[in-house]
Amino acid sequence: MVVLAVAACGGTDETAAASPSAATPASSQSPARSSAPQTKAYEVTLEVNGKGKIYQPIAYFADTNGSESDVTLPWKKTVAIDLTAAEQEAGYLISVIPGAVRDSKGMLEPAKCRILVDGKEVATNDGGENTCKHTLKSASRP
Incomplete structure (x- = not known):
């Protein structure tokens, strides 16, 4: 058996x-299945708008983390971001914290910011938020 x-x-x-x-x-x-990873390239522009000097550093996450202080507005940073297939599916967070400027009454308020992907605006802080953020995915591309 x-x-x-x-x-x-x-x-x-x-x-x-x-x-x-x-x-x-x-x-x-x-x-x-392909042995070579498939990537997509995006041009990402971070902007902080307004006039005068910023009273807090601008912090951002795009292709790298960074911050900039002692900035006179307007400020702009444009980077190229290549997303892997996994990042295209799951998403890749890009953001900018614009720092503060003085309003007409002398009070500090968040500066205006926006994010553009391939020239198309995808995020702003027009609602008074302290940050601009966007999850970059393959569907984000115009």
Whole structure:
């Protein structure tokens, strides 16, 4: 009996290996997948608008994290971002915290900011928010 079970297992393995349906999933997936990662390039522009000197540093995350202080407005930074296939699917957060400027009453308020992707505006802080942010995905591209 043990011999028959081993023979049956051996026969099953040989049948599965020889079966075209067993080989089909692996062979049908191989041509569809590319060994080279597929990326998409985007031009991202971060802007902080207004006049005069900023009273807090501008902080941003785009291609890198960074901040800039002692800035006179308007301020702009344009970068190229290449997203991998996974980043295109999951999304890649870009943001700018514009710092503060003085309003007409002398009070500090967030400066106006916006984010453009390939020349198209995708985020602003016109509602008085302290930041501009956008999740860059393959669907974000115009």
